[in-house]
Amino acid sequence: EAQLVESGGGLVQPGGSLRLSCAASGFTFSNHWMDWVRQVPGKGLVWVARINTDGSDTSHADSVKGRFTISRDNAKNTLYLQMNSLRTEDTAVYFCAKDRGYDAMDVWGQGTTVTVSS
């Protein structure tokens, strides 16, 4: 069974950094594009970033461009989100998701919570 498990969330001060990880199992990780999506509690889902199969092509939402970087290690079956210059508005639950093609995310992790506060 395909599974994604996020880790790395926590409390960080504004301006700080955090790296989220997403461990994949039960499917051929290197064959699939991957996404990060976030959700402020009580609000809607917002796409954050996407990466292609070998990591050579990435896209980031304007709200995080220049601050967040998506990457992957296919040898470790792991997706990452490096978050720098964090702002209070980045506080959210962050989900990783497997893309089955044409932007359809068919496997999701349980989410990891990032809180940016002084």
Add this chain to the structure above:
Amino acid sequence: QSVLTQPPSVSAAPGQKVTISCSGSSSNIGNNYVSWYQQLPGTAPKLLIYENNKRPSGIPDRFSGSQSGTSATLGITGLQTGDEADYYCVTWDTNLRVVIFGGGTKLTVL
């Protein structure tokens, strides 16, 4: 405010049918596939519909999707109390070069 417009809420009685609309433009829905997600309270989203109208294995045929022009629609028949959730449409925007989520629709089964 999202580029994709969904009604904030819809409601219907158990056993009835409901539709949720998702309105966009030629740069997104008009030229790209739409997928739909269900998010039950406190859980991760779940893929219901992909490529406008296809259902992943395990999704009952009570759920259906369609697309016409710059709009897409999710249909749910035979409503159950367990269908109470938030529903989101998603697509790619060719001009913005980003994945976009609709604002979400809260379904209440009265």
